[in-house]
Structure formats: structure tokens, C-alpha cells
Amino acid sequence: MDTKALKALQWKVFQNVAAAQLVPLMRIGDELGLFTQLADLGPSDNARFAKAAGIHERYSLEWLCAMCAAGYASYDSDKGQFFLSEEQEAVFAREDSTSLMIGAYDSVASLVMDEPKVRAAFKTGEAARFFKPVYKSNLVSRWLPKIPALTEKLSAGGSFADVGCGHGVSTMLIAEHFPSAEVYGFDFHGPSIEEAKRLAADAGLGERIHYDTRSAKDYTGSFDVIAFFDCLHDMGDPIGAAEHACRQLKEGGLLVLIEPFANDKLEDNFNIVGQMFYTASTMGCVPASMAQEVGLALGAQAGPAKLGMVLQQAGFSTVETVATTATNMVLCARK
Numbered sequence: 001m002d003t004k005a006l007k008a009l010q011w012k013v014f015q016n017v018a019a020a021q022l023v024p025l026m027r028i029g030d031e032l033g034l035f036t037q038l039a040d041l042g043p044s045d046n047a048r049f050a051k052a053a054g055i056h057e058r059y060s061l062e063w064l065c066a067m068c069a070a071g072y073a074s075y076d077s078d079k080g081q082f083f084l085s086e087e088q089e090a091v092f093a094r095e096d097s098t099s100l101m102i103g104a105y106d107s108v109a110s111l112v113m114d115e116p117k118v119r120a121a122f123k124t125g126e127a128a129r130f131f132k133p134v135y136k137s138n139l140v141s142r143w144l145p146k147i148p149a150l151t152e153k154l155s156a157g158g159s160f161a162d163v164g165c166g167h168g169v170s171t172m173l174i175a176e177h178f179p180s181a182e183v184y185g186f187d188f189h190g191p192s193i194e195e196a197k198r199l200a201a202d203a204g205l206g207e208r209i210h211y212d213t214r215s216a217k218d219y220t221g222s223f224d225v226i227a228f229f230d231c232l233h234d235m236g237d238p239i240g241a242a243e244h245a246c247r248q249l250k251e252g253g254l255l256v257l258i259e260p261f262a263n264d265k266l267e268d269n270f271n272i273v274g275q276m277f278y279t280a281s282t283m284g285c286v287p288a289s290m291a292q293e294v295g296l297a298l299g300a301q302a303g304p305a306k307l308g309m310v311l312q313q314a315g316f317s318t319v320e321t322v323a324t325t326a327t328n329m330v331l332c333a334r335k
């Protein structure tokens with residue numbers, strides 16, 4: 001045995017376990033509003049913080065220390081005060097921050113809760129709020145401008161369909177950014193569409209966005225742009241969904257895909273981003289796709305080459321990767 005490799009592996013497990021142990025503490029911090037409370041209070045000793053948050057002092061101290069050890073909160077040892085740095089506040093405490101990442105822990109918690117269902121699916125082959133800030137900071141300011149034809153069409157009052165729109169985070173951003181565009185949102189999950197309608201009404205966009213409970217293969221229209229944001233790989237029949245989109249697009253219309261970032265070769269995804277996405281994919285994306293007809297199960301790490309093949313088989317001639325970040329990639333195809 002290579003002792004050095006053994007030690008490195010053990011250290012890696014240690015790091016991963018320490019990271020996993022944060023999950024319940026982050027959920028508690030989120031649910032009880034502890035990050036926001038600490039940010040609102042500013043530098044405080046534990047007693048003041050516990051009183052303001054309405055929690056037991058002993059638990060509060062342990063929670064604060066765990067957050068400081070993780071680098072998620074800060075401590076001034078001279079004054080004995082805990083506080084959030086500007087960056088910690090942006091990432092954990094402010095719901096309207098474009099850097100907010102605390103929602104990622106919701107997804108991790110639900111992965112753990114789904115474990116028995118997915119364990120059963122491993123045997124039978126059956127099936128069983130992470131990107132919001134990413135969309136807010138990238139979608140209309142960085143990614144869509146990389147597709148000038150899209151900006152041109154939607155600024156001139158063109159029609160846009162957000163397929164698999166979920167709660168409509170991206171749909172609302174598009175409706176706000178392109179005030180004269182006709183905006184549609186489709187998802188086959190009724191409760192998501194109801195929530196999307198409620199959120200749009202709250203944002204004063206109720207009249208602007210037409211939501212409907214539709215699968216990716218049964219909406220109709222004549223669109224300038226059709227988008228699949230973080231959902232094509234979740235669909236049972238992504239080729240059928242893309243073929244259907246091709247038929248609903250006007251001549252010269254555009255199909256835009258946003259997918260989790262992935263390299264084409266399996267081994268090039270064996271890194272921290274791949275670890276996160278393969279885990280989410282095993283627990284969510286693969287079972288979701290396998291529960292539907294065809295059950296192609298592209299997975300969250302399909303990579304641009306495989307996605308390009310799906311679009312080409314669906315009838316799109318040119319497929320281009322127009323933007324990539326550490327976590328996402330944006331592909332565009334023209335009819």
C-alpha cells in the first residue's frame with residue numbers, strides 16, 4: 001500500500017465528512033434566520049446574538065463556532081464578538097443578493113431525505129433553489145448578450161417560451177428585461193406552474209407572462225426563441241422534446257439550452273464541480289428522467305458533445321456553446 005496515497009485519501013474523506021456535517025447546521029441557520037439576524041445586529045457577543053435570535057445561548061455559541069470554523073462567519077477575538085463579513089453576508093444572509101448560495105443546502109438536505117427512494121431505484125431501475133442567484137447575475141447581463149440574434153428578436157417584441165420553467169425565475173427575468181416580448185412558461189408539474197403564477201403576480205408580471213401546465217412535447221405556438229434552462233437533461237425524451245421545440249419555432253428561430261457545466265470525457269469531470277453535479281444527478285436528474293417515457297437519462301454531466309448530438313438528431317443544424325462558467329454552460333442552436 002502507498003501510505004502517502006492512503007493518507008491523502010483519508011484527508012479527503014475527512015474534508016468531505018466535515019463539509020457534509022454542515023448541512024443540518026446550515027438548514028437550522030436558514031430556517032431560524034440566524035445569518036440574517038447576525039448580519040442585522042453587526043458584531044455581537046454570543047449572549048446578545050442568542051437573545052436577539054431567540055435561541056438558547058449554549059446552542060447559539062456552538063453554532064457560531066461551527067460557522068467560524070467553516071469560514072462561514074467571523075470572530076473578533078479581541079472583542080469576543082461574532083460577525084459576518086460583507087462577503088459572508090452576501091452569500092448567506094440576504095435573500096435578494098445575487099451571490100446568495102444558502103439555497104444550495106436545501107438541495108443537499110432533500111438529497112439526503114430522498115435516499116431511501118433512490119436506493120430502491122438502484123435495484124429496480126425506476127425513478128423516484130440553486131440556480132436562482134446564478135440566473136440573476138448572469139442570464140440577461142452576461143449570457144443572453146452572447147446571442148445577438150436573440151436580443152434582436154426579443155427587443156423587437158418576439159415570442160419566447162421557457163420550457164420546464166419550474167417556478168419561473170428565468171421567465172420573469174426575461175419578461176422584465178424584454179418588456180415588449182411575448183413571454184410563455186411551460187412545465188408539466190402543476191404545483192410549480194401555480195407557484196410561478198403567484199410569484200409573477202407578486203412581481204407585477206402577472207399580465208405579461210402566460211404560464212401553462214404542459215409537458216415539453218404538448219405545448220403549441222410559433223416562437224422566436226425557445227429555452228430549456230437546466231431541464232433538458234431531466235426529461236425522459238430530450239430528443240423528442242427538442243424535435244417538438246424545433247416544430248414550434250419560426251424559421252430562423254433559436255433554441256437556447258442552459259445546462260450544468262460538464263466536460264465531454266467522464267474523467268475530466270472527476271473534480272469538485274463534477275462531484276457536486278454527479279451526486280445531484282444520481283439523486284435527482286437520473287431518477288426524474290427514468291420516471292418518464294423513453295428514460296434517456298442524459299444526467300447532469302452530459303457534456304456539450306452529447307447535448308449537441310441530441311439537438312442535431314432533433315433537426316437543428318448548427319449548435320454552438322456561447323458561454324461557460326464554472327457551474328453552467330449555454331448552448332444555442334438555430335432552426
Ligand SMILES: C[S@@+](CC[C@H](N)C(=O)[O-])C[C@H]1O[C@@H](n2cnc3c(N)ncnc32)[C@H](O)[C@@H]1O
Binds near residue numbers: 236
Ligand atoms: C431543475 S428544474 C429547472 C427549473 C427551471 N428551468 C430553472 O432553471 O430554475 C427542471 C424542471 O424541468 C421540469 N420538467 C422535467 N421534465 C419535464 C417534461 N417532460 N416536460 C416539462 N417539464 C419538465 C420539472 O418539472 C422542473 O421544473
